[in-house]
Amino acid sequence: MKLQETIKSQINFEKYVSERSNNFKEREWIFQAIEKWLANPDATRLFLLTGKPGSGKTAIASQLCNFSSGKVVPPNGLNYIGKRFLSAFHFCSARDRQWINPRVFAESIASQLAECYVEYRKAMIKEKRETGRSNSSHGSIYLNVDQQIRHGQDVTGINVNLSLNSIPTEDSFIHLVRDPIEAIYQDNPKLRIVILVDALDEALMYSGDVNIISLLSQADKLPKNVRFIVTSRTDDRVENQFLNSDGLYISSPYFDKQNNDDIIGYLKWRISNDLGVSSKLVGINPEKLDELIKIIVNKSEGNFQYAKFLFDSISRNQQSFDELYKLPIGLDALYYESLYRVVKLSGSDWSKDLSPLLGLLSVAQESMTLRQLQNFAKQTEFRIWTELGNLQQFIELIPGENSEQDDKYRLYHQSLIDFLHRQSLRLENKTSRNSYYLPAEEWHKKIIDYYIIETIPLSNTDWNKIDDYGLLHLSTHLYELRDFINDSKQYRQELYMLISKTFMKEKLVRFGSPKPFADDVALARQAAQLEKPVNILEEIRGSLILSILTEFANGLPLDILWALARVGQDKNALGYAALMSKRQNMTAYLYVAQALLERNEIEKVKNSCTNIEYIKTRLCDHE
Numbered sequence: 237m238k239l240q241e242t243i244k245s246q247i248n249f250e251k252y253v254s255e256r257s258n259n260f261k262e263r264e265w266i267f268q269a270i271e272k273w274l275a276n277p278d279a280t281r282l283f284l285l286t287g288k289p290g291s292g293k294t295a296i297a298s299q300l301c302n303f304s305s306g307k308v309v310p311p312n313g314l315n316y317i318g319k320r321f322l323s324a325f326h327f328c329s330a331r332d333r334q335w336i337n338p339r340v341f342a343e344s345i346a347s348q349l350a351e352c353y354v355e356y357r358k359a360m361i362k363e364k365r366e367t368g369r370s371n372s373s374h375g376s377i378y379l380n381v382d383q384q385i386r387h388g389q390d391v392t393g394i395n396v397n398l399s400l401n402s403i404p405t406e407d408s409f410i411h412l413v414r415d416p417i418e419a420i421y422q423d424n425p426k427l428r429i430v431i432l433v434d435a436l437d438e439a440l441m442y443s444g445d446v447n448i449i450s451l452l453s454q455a456d457k458l459p460k461n462v463r464f465i466v467t468s469r470t471d472d473r474v475e476n477q478f479l480n481s482d483g484l485y486i487s488s489p490y491f492d493k494q495n496n497d498d499i500i501g502y503l504k505w506r507i508s509n510d511l512g513v514s515s516k517l518v519g520i521n522p523e524k525l526d527e528l529i530k531i532i533v534n535k536s537e538g539n540f541q542y543a544k545f546l547f548d549s550i551s552r553n554q555q556s557f558d559e560l561y562k563l564p565i566g567l568d569a570l571y572y573e574s575l576y577r578v579v580k581l582s583g584s585d586w587s588k589d590l591s592p593l594l595g596l597l598s599v600a601q602e603s604m605t606l607r608q609l610q611n612f613a614k615q616t617e618f619r620i621w622t623e624l625g626n627l628q629q630f631i632e633l634i635p636g637e638n639s640e641q642d643d644k645y646r647l648y649h650q651s652l653i654d655f656l657h658r659q660s661l662r663l664e665n666k667t668s669r670n671s672y673y674l675p676a677e678e679w680h681k682k683i684i685d686y687y688i689i690e691t692i693p694l695s696n697t698d699w700n701k702i703d704d705y706g707l708l709h710l711s712t713h714l715y716e717l718r719d720f721i722n723d724s725k726q727y728r729q730e731l732y733m734l735i736s737k738t739f740m741k742e743k744l745v746r747f748g749s750p751k752p753f754a755d756d757v758a759l760a761r762q763a764a765q766l767e768k769p770v771n772i773l774e775e776i777r778g779s780l781i782l783s784i785l786t787e788f789a790n791g792l793p794l795d796i797l798w799a800l801a802r803v804g805q806d807k808n809a810l811g812y813a814a815l816m817s818k819r820q821n822m823t824a825y826l827y828v829a830q831a832l833l834e835r836n837e838i839e840k841v842k843n844s845c846t847n848i849e850y851i852k853t854r855l856c857d858h859e
Contacts, residue, residue, distance in 0.1 A: 247326075247327075247334065247335060247340070247344055249325065249326075249327050252298075252327060253301045253302065253327075256294045256295050256297075256298040257295055257298035257299045257301075257308075259502070259505065259506065259510075259544075260295055260299050260302075260308075261501050261502045262497070262498035262501040262502060263292070263295075263296055263299070263498055264311045265491075265494045266296055266484065266486060267300075267310065267311060267314060267317060268313070268314070269484050270283060270285075270465060270484075271313075271314050271316050271317050273463075273482050274316035274317070274321075274430070274463065275315070275316055277460070279463075279482055280456075280480060280481045280482045281455050281456055281458060281460065281462060281463055281464060281481075282452070282455050282456075282463070282464040282466060282478055282481040282482070283463070283464070283465050283466065283481065283482050283483055283484075284466050284467075284468065284474075284475070284478050284482070284483035284484075285466065285467045285468075285483060285484050285486065286467070286468050286469065286470050286475070286483060286484070286485045286486070286487075287467075287470070287485065287486040287487040288469065288470065288539065289469055289541070289567065289650070289651035290539045290540060290541025290542060290567045290649070290651045291486055291495075291538070291539060291540060291541070292486070292541070293434065293435065293468070293469075294327070294434050294435055294467070295540065296467065297325075297327070297432055297434035297435075297465075297467050298434075300317070300322065300465065301322065301325055301432065303317055303318060303321065304318075304319065304321050304322035304325075305319075306319045306320075323348065323349055323352050323353075323429045323431055324344075324345045324348035324349050324352070324429075324431045324432070325431065325432040325433070325434075326341055326344055326345060326431075326432070326433050326434070326448075327433075327434045327435060328434060328436060328437075328438040328439045328448060329435065329438055330438040330441035330650060330653070331600065331602075331646055331647070331653075332601070332602055333442070333601045333602070336438060336439045336441060336442040336447070336448065337442065338409075338439075338442065338446055338447050338450075338451050341451065342409050342412045342413060342451065345412070345413055345431060346413055349413070349416070349429070353420065353427075353429075355420040355423065355424060355427075356416055356420055358420075359416035359417075359420050409451035409454055414454060414457060417429065417458055417459065417462055418459065421459040425459070425461070426461065427461060428461045429461065429462045429463070430463045430465065431463070431464050432464075433448070433452065433464060433467070434466075434467045435467060435468065435469075435650070436448065436449055436452070436467065436468040436474055437468040437469040437471045437473075437474050438650060440471070440473055440474070443715055443716065443762070449474055449477055450477070452464065452466065452478075453477045453478070456480070466478070466481075470485070470487070491538075492538055495538035495540075496533050496538055498540070499532075499536055499538065499543050500529060500533060502540070502543060502544075503529050503533075503543060503547065506547050507525070510547070510551055512550070512551030512552065512553075513547055513550055513551050516550060516556070516557055520557075528557060528560055531560050531561065531563075532560065532563075534565075535560075535565045535566075535570075537565060537566055537567075539566070539567050541567055541649060541651060542566070542567045542570055545567075545570060545571075545574075545629070545649075546570065549574065549629050552628065554577075554629050564663065564664070565664070566662070566663075567651060567655075568661045568662065568663065569661075569663050569664070571651075571655045572655075572661065572670070572671075572672065574629065574630075575590075575630075575672050578590070578626055578627060582623075582626040584622075584626055586671075589615075589619065589623050590626070590627060591672075591674055592612075592613035592615065592682075593613065593620065593624065593627060593631075594630065594647070594656055594672075595656070595674040595678065595679040595682070596609060596682060596683070597609075597631065597646060597647045598647060598653045598656050598657065598676065599676050599679045599683070599713070599716070600646065601705075601708070601709040601712055601713075602644075602705065602708075602709070603634050603644035603645060603646040604644060604645055605642040605645075606624070606642065606643070606645070607642065608703070608705060609624075609645065611686055612683050612686050613682070624645065630647060631645050631646070631647060631648060632645065632646050632648045633645060634646065655670075655672075656672060656673070657674065657675070657676055658670055658673065659673050676716070677716070677717055680713045680717050683709075683710075683713050684710065684713050684714060684717070684727070684730075686706075687702060687706045687710050688730060694730060694733045694734060694736070695733070695736060695738070697738070697739075699739055699741075699742035699743075700742055702742070704746065707743055707746060707747075707752075708747075708752060710734065711731060711734055711755075711756040711759050711760065712759065714727050714728075714730055714731040715731060715760075715762075718731070718766065728767070728771075731759070731760050731763055732760055732764070732774050732777075734756065734760070735757055735777075735778070735781065739753070739756075740753045743756075750785050750788070753785070754782060754785050757778050757781050757785070758778070758782065760778050761774070761775055761777075761779060761782070764778060
């Protein structure tokens with residue numbers, strides 16, 4: 237069989253990889269270290285690449301993806317790093333909750349492995365059947381394989397959609413990744429699987445009791461030929477989980493020369509290829525240029541993000557080569573000095589005009605539109621638009637995919653969020669007060685206050701008037717304030733009150749399945765478990781609601797699941813399937829498989845889909 241060369245995952249990382257590897261240069265010594273580890277049959281299963289914030293870890297991970305996809309030719313001498321050497325990959329980002337969701341991670345990795353290996357798909361189906369017949373509480377797995385077959389037996393396109401049903405999060409990695417891998421290695425012990433996971437430290441921001449780090453800690457139970465390349469900042473909470481792994485700390489003083497040489501190569505490439513930079517250097521002789529490059533390298537302290545942020549600012553006319561001598565040393569100091577310049581040159585007030593934008597974006601669960609920022613900050617459109625321009629070196633613009641979609645905004649790097657959330661900084665070799673400190677709790681509260689009006693009880697809120705961001709993320713913002721020193725009890729109670737019939741109804745209508753509401757219930761139950769003492773009543777209430785949702789999902793006529801799959805409404809079908817218990821596992825799979833095979837009855841399927849409204853009504857009317 238000929239499998240498609242492009243690996244697809246439930247999250248499309250293609251644009252992210254392209255952006256993070258843009259202008260990538262050098263770093264061969266790091267790739268050689270990974271190559272040596274891959275070539276060693278006795279090496280550990282996990283290679284942990286660590287470094288300081290801004291040291292280039294995500295860019296390195298993105299370039300590895302480019303090597304694997306064939307978009308970039310790897311350096312000479314690499315035999316184990318090349319086209320299709322990665323079996324699966326995942327990028328963690330605290331700025332998008334879905335990217336650090338351990339359940340989404342397990343589904344994404346398993347889906348990619350199923351697309352790469354026929355043996356894996358067979359093992360997944362076997363695991364699915366055995367899980368469905370089991371009397372344990374594991375739940376079930378929903379597997380949807382769509383193959384386009386042409387020219388005899390050649391498979392020209394494969395699309396695998398996989399979803400956990402009621403499997404507990406802590407078991408998801410076992411059932412979706414570990415068990416199927418162990419099964420295929422019984423028949424093919426020489427098969428090599430390499431999985432890349434970037435920015436594992438950001439998975440710590442997930443508010444659940446199980447995170448991606450705890451899932452990956454099971455890696456040592458896998459066969460030896462299964463390898464994980466993992467990147468992370470230096471953080472004991474990550475490193476202590478992988479004490480026996482191989483790895484490389486790229487910010488070590490031992491590698492100062494390599495890092496400095498890489499930054500020199502990057503700067504020279506930008507000078508030669510970036511008109512916004514080269515136009516500022518017309519008439520400068522080579523000796524002077526070398527001196528300027530040396531100054532930047534010394535002040536960067538081997539930090540790639542420092543060099544990139546500086547040259548991006550110069551390209552936008554926000555910094556000048558004439559001022560290089562005055563630049564501070566280190567990334568935090570550069571952020572501090574750059575914000576000082578913005579405040580001074582723009583004439584904007586930090587507290588009233590600039591901090592609201594940065595504060596809101598520092599806690600946003602997804603990129604925000606101009607209108608959302610305007611609403612949360614309670615400022616005019618003109619003021620928000622003006623400050624977005626003043627802060628453009630700190631903010632990324634995400635263009636709408638079409639004319640009907642608004643542009644969105646997010647902070648350009650996690651290191652900037654960390655800077656804004658720190659009370660003190662290390663500047664000029666001494667600890668200094670951070671004048672630009674923005675407490676995360678205050679900005680969570682800003683967003684909550686927009687959606688929850690004190691004079692209107694939550695039970696009377698018209699959720700139909702709440703935008704998608706509020707419906708999807710209000711529970712998370714409330715959860716983040718569960719321990720807020722001021723009014724923490726109030727926010728916990730509002731989270732518990734959010735779990736209501738009216739809230740469930742609107743989410744069901746808006747998003748097509750009860751799964752998003754079930755996620756809110758799980759979050760509220762977790763908040764109850766974290767109270768001291770445990771809030772038994774709310775914990776039991778959450779458990780009962782989740783059981784009721786599962787009961788209704790089990791009552792969904794299977795021809796509806798079949799119909800949804802047939803007309804491409806996978807999101808809705810998977811949402812209902814995600815709540816089904818193991819009793820429905822095998823039969824549901826057979827219905828979906830039938831739908832995927834019967835490609836010539838689309839009209840009948842469309843007609844039967846009208847029955848989904850009956851299911852929605854039954855769920856919404858349940859007390």
